[in-house]
Amino acid sequence: MAYAYARAGQIVTADLLNDIGIVGQTVFMATRDATQAITANATPQVANATSWDAVNLDDLGGWSTGSPTRYTIQQAAWYQLSGGCGFSSEATGTVRGAAWFLNGALMDAGHARPHANVPAAVTLTAEARTIAVPLDVGDYLELVPYHNASNP
Helix, strand or coil: CEECCCCCCCCCCHHHHHHHCCCCECCEEEECCCCCCCCECCCHHHCCCCCCCEEEEECCCCEECCEEEEEECCCCEEEEEEEEEEECCCCCCCCEEEEEEECCEEEEEEECCCECCCCCCCCEEEEEEEEEEEECCCCEEEEEEEECCCCC
16 A cells, blocks of 8 residues: 655645545555465575465556566555465474565565464464555565475
8 A cells, every 4th residue: 555645835746646646545466376385494584475476456557477576666655565475284384474575675674473383284374564664666575475394
């Protein structure tokens, strides 16, 4: 979700009015419906970003099949990020989590505490932290699931 605002004394231009028009609007929504392999290592820095296979909404045109793990910012604004990853009941291991990456690096405060001591054969959804961040044109975001299992 993107949002922009007018500062006190700021000249209100057509561009600013267009920016204000997207306040509270969801601008991108995607899912991964097929199974995806995730590198096992209990840290997001070495995991595989989610490769989106179903893009339900892309109002600003930031997703491309050529880079299916990335959403590239097309309009500078504040964005609220929200997402999560589901892990099947066939997964082994004890740690599962999800994190936001900005321009290929783990974001500050980009992930919540991972689920630890997860028993075997449990279906689980790990949420990445919901966070509001200012982003510039050309920045790109990725949602990265991680675990320490051998079979996600």
